[in-house]
Amino acid sequence: GDSVTQMEGPVTLSEEAFLTINCTYTATGYPSLFWYVQYPGEGLQLLLKATKADDKGSNKGFEATYRKETTSFHLEKGSVQVSDSAVYFCALSAGNNRKLIWGLGTSLAVNP
Amino acid sequence: GAGVSQSPRYKVAKRGQDVALRCDPISGHVSLFWYQQALGQGPEFLTYFQNEAQLDKSGLPSDRFFAERPEGSVSTLKIQRTQQEDSAVYLCASSLIRGSSGNTIYFGEGSWLTVV
Numbered sequence: 001g002d003s004v005t006q007m008e009g010p011v012t013l014s015e016e017a018f019l020t021i022n023c024t025y026t027a028t029g030y031p032s033l034f035w036y037v038q039y040p041g042e043g044l045q046l047l048l049k050a051t052k053a054d055d056k057g058s059n060k061g062f063e064a065t066y067r068k069e070t071t072s073f074h075l076e077k078g079s080v081q082v083s084d085s086a087v088y089f090c091a092l093s094a095g096n097n098r099k100l101i102w103g104l105g106t107s108l109a110v111n112p
Numbered sequence: 113g114a115g116v117s118q119s120p121r122y123k124v125a126k127r128g129q130d131v132a133l134r135c136d137p138i139s140g141h142v143s144l145f146w147y148q149q150a151l152g153q154g155p156e157f158l159t160y161f162q163n164e165a166q167l168d169k170s171g172l173p174s175d176r177f178f179a180e181r182p183e184g185s186v187s188t189l190k191i192q193r194t195q196q197e198d199s200a201v202y203l204c205a206s207s208l209i210r211g212s213s214g215n216t217i218y219f220g221e222g223s224w225l226t227v228v
Contacts, residue, residue, distance in 0.1 A: 004154075036219075043116070044155075044203070044219040089154055098168045099145070100217070102154030 002027045002094045006103035009087075013080055013110050021075040021106045023064075023090035031092040033057075033066050033073040034100065038087045047075075047088070080110045114138070116220035118204050124226045125194045133189045133223045137206030144187050145217065146179055147203040155203055161187060162210055194227045201225070 007022040025033065035047040035057070048057030053068035062077045073090060090103040117136040125131050137144050143162055147155035148171075157171040163184035172179070176195075181187040191198055201222040207215045 041221075043221040044205075046216055091154075098160045099157035099171070100147075100155070101157075104152070104154050 002031070002092060002101045004090050004092055004101055004103040006088075006090045006106055008104070009107035011106060011108045013108070015082055015110055015112050016079045017110075019075070019077040019080045019084075019108070021088055021090075021108070023073045023075065023103060025071050025073065025090075025092050027071075027092055027094065027101075030068075031094060033064070034091045034093070035062070035064055035073070035075050036089040036091060038089065038105075040086070044089065080108075082110045082112050084108060085110045116204055116206055116218050118202075118220040118223050120223060121221065122224045122226075124228060127194060127196060127227055129194050129227075130190065130192045131194055131225060133191075133202050133204075133225070135187045135189070135204030135206075135220060137185065137187070137204070138208075138218055139185075141206035141208050141218075143207040143210055143215075143217075144181055145205040145207075146187070146189050147205065148173075149201045149203055149222070151200075158189070158202075191225075194225075196227050199225055199227045 003026045032051045034049045036044045037047045048059040050057040050066035056065045064075045087105045087107050089105045091100040119134045146158040149155040159179045160168040161181045176192045178190045203222045205217045205219045207217045
């Protein structure tokens with residue numbers, strides 16, 4: 001069945017460091033891919049998405065490119081801030097787009 | 113309110129009790145989803161409504177779980193005879209149009225259920 005694998009955390013970085021969180025997927029068909037973020041004490045928020053191969057999603061300095069050949073959707077940011085500390089989830093749409101399949105989440109802590 | 117609202121935020125239930133979790137989606141949103149998130153895990157799909165129709169309930173773990181959305185807006189997730197393994201955060205989400213592909217899905221803050 002469809003699945004998402006993302007790198008385990010926690011990830012700890014210093015402010016202004018480069019961030020990569022790896023995400024790979026297994027799916028039949030051509031799913032849409034998503035990154036969600038959960039800040040402490042808040043609900044899940046959509047960070048960015050890509051709906052077809054080679055699409056690049058971007059938001060708040062974060063980017064991810066839908067790579068069909070490597071079945072990947074790695075999240076990157078060139079310079080992280082303390083305010084980026086959160087849990088990041090990679091997900092794909094499945095089941096005729098009626099459900100999202102999620103990775104386990106990666107906790108990011110950014111120190112000043 | 114402007115977002116998805118869930119209540120109660122926190123619920124402690126004794127094993128064997130029935131619980132009901134409420135979700136108020138964003139007004140006018142057609143699609144409504146329920147997910148279960150265990151500690152340290154990603155969310156797991158439970159069920160999906162399009163208006164009042166429950167189109168997918170394949171993720172409900174047992175017949176003790178029941179969800180409804182009778183008027184196509186507010187939804188209730190009911191868990192009968194709660195077990196310890198039901199302890200999790202229950203997330204409700206809604207979106208304006210059908211399905212999840214490419215659409216922005218808005219999540220509530222979740223209802224934290226602890227079964228003791």
